[in-house]
Amino acid sequence: MSELHLISHHLCPYVQRAVIVLDEKNIPHRRTYIDLADKPAWFAALSPLGRVPVLQAEGAVVFESQVIAEYLDEITPGSLHPSDPLSKARHRSWIEFGSETLNAIGALYNAKTAENFEEKRLALRDKFSRMEGEIEGPYFAGETFHMIDGVWGTIFRYLDVFDQIGDFGLTRDLPKTNAWRARVSNRPSVTQAAPEGYPGRLLQFLAARDAYMARMAQHAA
Numbered sequence: 584m585s586e587l588h589l590i591s592h593h594l595c596p597y598v599q600r601a602v603i604v605l606d607e608k609n610i611p612h613r614r615t616y617i618d619l620a621d622k623p624a625w626f627a628a629l630s631p632l633g634r635v636p637v638l639q640a641e642g643a644v645v646f647e648s649q650v651i652a653e654y655l656d657e658i659t660p661g662s663l664h665p666s667d668p669l670s671k672a673r674h675r676s677w678i679e680f681g682s683e684t685l686n687a688i689g690a691l692y693n694a695k696t697a698e699n700f701e702e703k704r705l706a707l708r709d710k711f712s713r714m715e716g717e718i719e720g721p722y723f724a725g726e727t728f729h730m731i732d733g734v735w736g737t738i739f740r741y742l743d744v745f746d747q748i749g750d751f752g753l754t755r756d757l758p759k760t761n762a763w764r765a766r767v768s769n770r771p772s773v774t775q776a777a778p779e780g781y782p783g784r785l786l787q788f789l790a791a792r793d794a795y796m797a798r799m800a801q802h803a804a
Contacts, residue, residue, distance in 0.1 A: 587612040588639040589651075590626065592619050593784055596685055596737035597648035598636040599776040603733035604652045606772035608659045616778065649678065652730060663730035670724070674731045677717060681734045684710040688741050692789055692796045700795040704751055711754050718759040721766045728770060732763075736773035739764040744785045748796065748803045 589605070591598040593616055605612055617626055622633065629644055630637045638645040638654070645651050656663050664671045687707040694700040714735075719725050722732045742764070745751055754760045767773055790800035 587655075589614045590629070590635055590637040590639070591616050592635045593778050593781065594788060595635050596740070599737040599740075600648045600730075600734055601636050601638065601651045601655065602776040603736065603772045604655045604663060604730065606775060607663060607728070607733070608655065608661070610655060610659060649682075656730065663728075663733070665724065665729065674724070674729060677714070677723070678731050678734050680710070680714070681731070681738055684714075684738055688738070692792065692794060694795050695793070697795055704753070708753050711757055711760050715757045715760050718763050720759055720762055723763065732767050732770070733773060733776075735763070736767040736770065737776070739768055740773075740777060740781075741785075743768070744782050744789070747782070747786065748789070748799045 587605075587610065589598070589601055589612055591602075591614055602614075604610075617623060617635070619635065626637070627633060629639075630646060632646060634646075636646070636648050636651055638651045640654070645654055664674055684707070687703070687710050691700065691703040691707050694703045717723070722728055723735070724731075742753060745753070754764065786800055786803060790797050790803075
């Protein structure tokens with residue numbers, strides 16, 4: 584396998600999807616972190632969408648996190664998806680729901696007022712509530728770790744930092760979700776997917792925003 588080069592940003596949860604697959608499947612690669620607020624000219628020329636992750640492989644450029652994750656899974660033995668086509672399609676569907684949940688997380692930490700924050704908190708809470716009935720446990724679909732578990736591990740990582748700021752009740756009274764979160768969060772590939780210092784970086788990022796959560800984050804930072 585030729586060298587794989589993953590271009591990343593320290594806080595991007597989508598990059599972590601690819602990193603988890605790289606780790607789970609023991610794929611050699613090198614990784615470069617860039618500042619998205621000051622993108623290098625070489626990256627702007629490389630990335631059609633101007634965002635991370637981007638994977639360079641065999642002289643080609645692959646972009647969009649789930650496309651990268653699927654490619655990495657396909658070029659290595661075994662699969663992080665179930666073998667049954669319908670089960671695989673279902674997992675991919677709930678991975679997409681995970682992307683929508685990340686959007687809801689962004690809406691929460693960007694909310695400007697207390698009223699807007701509460702509206703976005705309830706909307707995010709609804710995402711976790713909807714997921715509760717889909718979880719088999721201890722992982723999403725039983726004893727086997729799949730790609731979907733890694734995707735949701737990047738979501739739960741936000742909650743670890745949110746818990747330092749306040750009790751937002753996002754997974755309160757959701758026992759399957761909380762058990763899944765604990766199991767996934769202890770998976771080495773998930774633990775190691777974020778770069779060193781990630782919690783502090785995220786806390787500083789949240790505290791620096793012009794948003795309602797920022798004031799709470801400033802006390803926790």
